[in-house]
Amino acid sequence: MKTAPSPAAATFDTRCANAVELSGVTFGYDRRTILKGIDMTIPRGKVVAIMGGSGCGKTTILRLIGGSLRPRSGRIVVAGQSVPQLDRDGLYALRRRIGMLFQFGALFTDLTVFENVAFPMREHTDLPDEAIRDLVLMKLNAVGLRGAAQLKPAELSGGMGRRVALARAVALDPMLVMYDEPFAGLDPISLGVVGQLIRRMNDALGITSIVVTHDVYESLKIVDHLYFVSEGRIVAGGTPDEVRASSDPFVRQFLDGAPDGPVPFHYAARPLEQEFVRAR
Amino acid sequence: MNRATIDLWVGVFVLIGIGALIFLSLRVGNLLTTSNAPGYRLEARFDNVAGLKPRAPVKAAGVVVGRVERIVLDPQTYEASVTMRIDQGFQFTRDTIASVLTSGLLGEVYIGLDAGGDSQMLADGGRIAKTQSALVIEKLIGQFMLDRASAAPDK
Amino acid sequence: MPAERVVRGVRKVGATTLAILQRLGFATRFFAAVVWHSPQAFRRLQLTLREIYFAGVLSLVIILVSGMFVGMVLALQGYDVLNRYGANDSLGILVALSLVRELGPVVAGLLFASRAGSAITAEIGLMKATDQLAAMEMMAVDPLARVVAPRFWGGIVSMPLLAALFSTLGVFGAWLVGVKLIGLDNGAFWGNMQAAVDFREDIVNGFIKSVVFGVIVSLIAVFEGYDAKPTAEGVSSATTRTVVESALTILAADFVLTVFMFRGVGV
Known part of the structure; x- marks a missing residue:
């Protein structure tokens, strides 16, 4: 699936073994401090989970990596680039290589499933309509929803919506995909399906995945490494086996x-x- | 809602919208009749123009031939100097009489032009020499009373 | 302690003033940002056409029907008054001037704010509440260019056309009542109207008003949507604010514009 040409592709993908590195990252709003020094490395090609209770700053970490928030201090390096120092164009170039699945999907409600997945392609590539059509149907096929292409997001179940959002997140073959609570509010079957898709997409496309979740059992099944965050700090971490034995x-x-x-x-x-x- | 349908509807909307603007300009307003038409200016002086306003019509034989453009008071003579814009195509003789008239009892005030028999025509910036001022109803009544008063003893 | 209460009251006035100023400043910067991002919206005209459809075409029914009824009522009421002075023939003037100068732009603006403005706010607010705007930004697509600017321009294009249609249907409604129902002379109706309504003074000024109201409503609508609290209550209160703020701003702006436009006419 070497498609979707991106001008920025050449600048990434080389050298660094770690897709994402955070060191000494602090962040807060006004007087409230949310992150108090986060160190984290996410190796290329791995699926890493960030776990923690509600409101402990997990999602904030994703927003910092994506550059929508700037840290008070510390280094955030994604694919060899220091995110806080990027200007708008640099940030947007980087974001084309990052897919993100938002909590509850964040599908565009006025577009069909097909158009949702086609959205990043239409915005960032000059591919002809037929090529986009083939690509979109391929992505949708990968998440098992080729048949739902013409439905509106409102007609999908929670799990299906999450799968469409997943297809959209990987539409431009990113090097990094971030998942914000991909399992929230799903029934056990959908939950298993989404979990397996995250793993399969990661391995098939050679991407790096960060999963923010509080669903510890599903995570243990699919991830390579876990970080536990509490009150703005990383309090524990390890491989699934280490965590189980911890x-x-x-x-x-x-x-x-x-x-x-x-x-x-x-x-x-x-x-x-x-x-x-x-x-x- | 596909693209062709949206295009069609937006097209229809824009067309009838522009149609409405044209209707307002031509049928409700008077775009064709005066403002845009080329014209020339004439001036006339009146002792009294009571009630005449800028943009009031200028009529000859009841036909609108132009509009009042400006009304100012001449500080020397204390006369009202009225500048009119007459549509190109209407020519008036030098001995034309301009009068301040009212359509109906309470209607709008306008300027009436009565052409004379002179062979010379007024040119741009020309001045109408013969004018007749507005009839002021209070003055008329006052005049009437005076006449009656002075006529009464003779009876 | 009364003195303390006074101080507290004054402080409250101060805080409110500062909050309003801050919001105005934010709105101004937002306006500049939207205009700055507009060329991108124009380059992909299809996006703006879509918004003209939602703002303009979908407002057609309410605008046409309201315009017609307003014209018909104006004709009935106007006839009643004019008849007392034997000035029936001026009905066309009365109706046309009221519609073209005031009622067309203002009432169409108010209707537009409640029909299209509120929908724009709700749509953008909902996109914000469901993370769609954030998702767009994470896909390296600027929501100001992709979502806000097309809606802003769609509103600005639609509003003057809707106001013109409102006035036209109003004149038509008045003609129906005045000429067809009451039996006034058709020639006098149109003739007097044409003699009294000036293209530049009345039609153009009315058009300018409707453009200004279009900018006002569109800006308020997109701003309130973009600024809405990302919750259900946040979106619904933003929608209400759009309608209230639009109505007040339209009426205030109408007064200011009227002072400037019709100063010296008829005085």
């Missing part, structure tokens, strides 16, 4: 779904006695 309390709490542990049940508050003495 005795780290945070990893254990995450795997076992215990309500209390390193992630406390109670939101930070004054001691209970004090609260009631005051109330009286």
